[in-house]
Amino acid sequence: MRSDMARLRCGKTIPLLGMGTYCPQKDRESTISAVHQAIKIGYRHFDTAKIYGSEEALGTALGQAISYGTVQRDDIFVTSKLWSSDHHDPISALIQTLKTMGLEYLDNYLVHWPIKLKPGVSEPIPKEDEFEKDLGIEETWQSMERCLEMGLCKSIGVSNFSSKKIFDLLDFASVPPSVNQVEMHPLWRQRKLRKVCEENNIHVSGYSPIGGPGNIWGSTAVIEHPIIKSIALKHNATPAQVALRWGMSKGASVIVKSFNGARMRENRRALEIKLDDQDLSLIDHLEEWKLMRGEFLVNQTTSPYKSVQQLWDGEI
Numbered sequence: 001m002r003s004d005m006a007r008l009r010c011g012k013t014i015p016l017l018g019m020g021t022y023c024p025q026k027d028r029e030s031t032i033s034a035v036h037q038a039i040k041i042g043y044r045h046f047d048t049a050k051i052y053g054s055e056e057a058l059g060t061a062l063g064q065a066i067s068y069g070t071v072q073r074d075d076i077f078v079t080s081k082l083w084s085s086d087h088h089d090p091i092s093a094l095i096q097t098l099k100t101m102g103l104e105y106l107d108n109y110l111v112h113w114p115i116k117l118k119p120g121v122s123e124p125i126p127k128e129d130e131f132e133k134d135l136g137i138e139e140t141w142q143s144m145e146r147c148l149e150m151g152l153c154k155s156i157g158v159s160n161f162s163s164k165k166i167f168d169l170l171d172f173a174s175v176p177p178s179v180n181q182v183e184m185h186p187l188w189r190q191r192k193l194r195k196v197c198e199e200n201n202i203h204v205s206g207y208s209p210i211g212g213p214g215n216i217w218g219s220t221a222v223i224e225h226p227i228i229k230s231i232a233l234k235h236n237a238t239p240a241q242v243a244l245r246w247g248m249s250k251g252a253s254v255i256v257k258s259f260n261g262a263r264m265r266e267n268r269r270a271l272e273i274k275l276d277d278q279d280l281s282l283i284d285h286l287e288e289w290k291l292m293r294g295e296f297l298v299n300q301t302t303s304p305y306k307s308v309q310q311l312w313d314g315e316i
Contacts, residue, residue: 004271006253008178009201010155012107014077016248017271018045019264020207020257021054022215028057034259035061039070041264047181047207047255049081049112050097051124059101078103079181079205081112081159082144085121087136090143094152109153110181111140113160114311115297115304124296131302137165138172145175155179157203160294163196164313170200181205181255183292185222186246186283192315194250209254210243212291219291227286231279237270244270246283290316 005013019038023031031054035046039061048058062078065071080101086093094109116132144156157179158169170176180197184190184206197204212218222228223239232239240256244267247254256267293316298305305311 006203006251008155008203009176010178012154014108014203014253015045016253017043017244017268018047018205018253018255019043020255021046021048021058022052022257023054030259031057032061036065037261038264039065041268043264043268044071044075045077045253047079050083050086050093051112055080055097055100059103063102077107079108079110080106081110084113084115085117085119087116087140088119090140091147091150091152094147098152105151106153108155108157108179109144109147110157110159110179111144113297114158114165116140126296128299128302133302133304135304137169141169141173148175157181162313162315163193166196166200166202176200177202179203179205181207183208183290184247184252185209185211186228186243187211187222187225187286188288188290189284198251204252206247206252206254208291209247209256210240217292225286227282231275231282235273237273238266240267241270241273242275245273245275246280249275249280
């Protein structure tokens with residue numbers, strides 16, 4: 001198998017470098033243009049979600065590239081995610097996603113967050129009266145398994161699940177998750193969760209692999225860290241390339257979002273860097289803090305999570 005790929009438990013291969021398409025402005029034309037550029041540069045793994053508002057633009061760009069003969073559908077790995085207000089009916093939600101994207105199937109369909117919201121909630125930050133009391137993950141997962149049986153997707157997984165939530169899911173799942181997509185970068189290394197996932201043959205996919213600079217909750221702390229900068233200097237690389245290579249060196253795929261062609265090329269060159277044991281040891285000793293804390297899913301009245309600690313089961 002190629003060194004820039006990992007094999008999922010379902011047998012599919014996933015490219016280690018993925019392009020994120022979350023765009024706060026939901027700018028359709030710039031998303032379509034960026035995806036075309038990314039394909040030309042060599043990206044084959046694309047990540048979206050219903051709540052991002054980028055499914056249609058990504059699907060349009062992929063459809064155009066396939067019709068032009070630039071790529072074949074089999075060469076592309078596409079992930080989307082079940083939004084929390086669709087937990088009552090994942091099958092219908094996925095059918096709608098496929099219709100929106102103009103695709104016959106997804107390569108990977110993930111439960112976006114371990115929370116259930118009332119049907120119809122379409123904003124990323126729910127109001128107090130929009131939470132469902134019951135998490136209902138078991139019923140949701142049964143429907144995710146049905147999506148797989150129906151051929152609507154090639155693999156199913158989760159996102160933002162702690163080690164405990166993974167163990168809880170494995171207790172009742174007929175089909176275990178292939179992927180857990182979580183925040184992961186040199187300042188939030190996910191050692192415990194990576195070990196749990198590895199022991200259970202669950203691939204870790206890292207979002208915000210360079211710290212999410214440019215996002216409202218993101219930070220430049222990773223790419224501005226003096227240790228990351230010194231490792232970059234040593235390898236004639238950029239701090240972003242070091243952060244991306246670090247994630248891939250741990251066996252994770254990394255989902256990096258840039259619509260800038262030069263930066264997309266720069267990020268792709270992370271595949272050529274080789275970090276040595278000293279580099280990895282230095283990164284392993286950096287202080288840690290989590291950027292995406294999920295406070296918007298926590299309240300004292302209607303959410304099943306009364307604290308951030310409860311949401312992440314103490315893994316924060």
